[in-house]
Amino acid sequence: MAVQHIAETRQVLVVEDEMTIVLMIEDTLYELGAQVVGPASRLDAAILLAKEASIDAAILDVNIRGGNSYPVADILAERGIPFIFCSGYSDWALEERHRDRPRLTKPYSSSELAERVLELLGVASS
Template sequence: MVDRQSAKDRRVLVVEDELLIVLVIEDTLTDLGAEVVGPVAHLDAALRLAAEASIDAAILDVNIREGNSYAVADVLAERGIPFVFCSGYSDWALEERHRDRPRLNKPYTSKELEEQVLELLGGASG
């Protein structure tokens, strides 16, 4: 288990279009001492933040308004920013180029989210 201190004052982009899930993510990140960037539910805003914002990690809902978050994942990967996909779909539904990325299966618990975020941030330079 990665130390909870790895999340303190780290910035995490949240791309999610379901309000109840956003609230759980925000609560979890706040409890860890991380700063929420966003949340955003639209592809254009997500792409802008992924390209320009100072962030340490990201949580990406696969299906968002206006499509999916694969283009956002591509930008994050180019920048070397770790991220996790959140989806109710099986691995086969993910685009092949992203199948090796960390994934949380919906519905997931706050504890599972916390563990995944700590793992992302523990491996990220900050």
């Protein structure tokens, strides 16, 4: 895949508690020209960033240390910030209020992640 860069630096919140996945997400975002906010591996830190950080989009692992990321998703939805869930669970396992949200099923590739992030940021992929 030819790596597409976003025109201006965008801030992407990363909520993930598995370090190998965090590293892949960070590499993918850097290749796109985005800046990583976080990563947050605990619910309390993720909630704080979701409330206070300047972010353009977010990548949320459903299950993280301290609970699940639904409270973070609720805050982002209230702020009008697009996000994607990353999970090994099926759609039916997500809370009903979030089932219509974009989702990547684990395991996913960096190219799949890049495509979804570009969609979240409103950047057409090539």
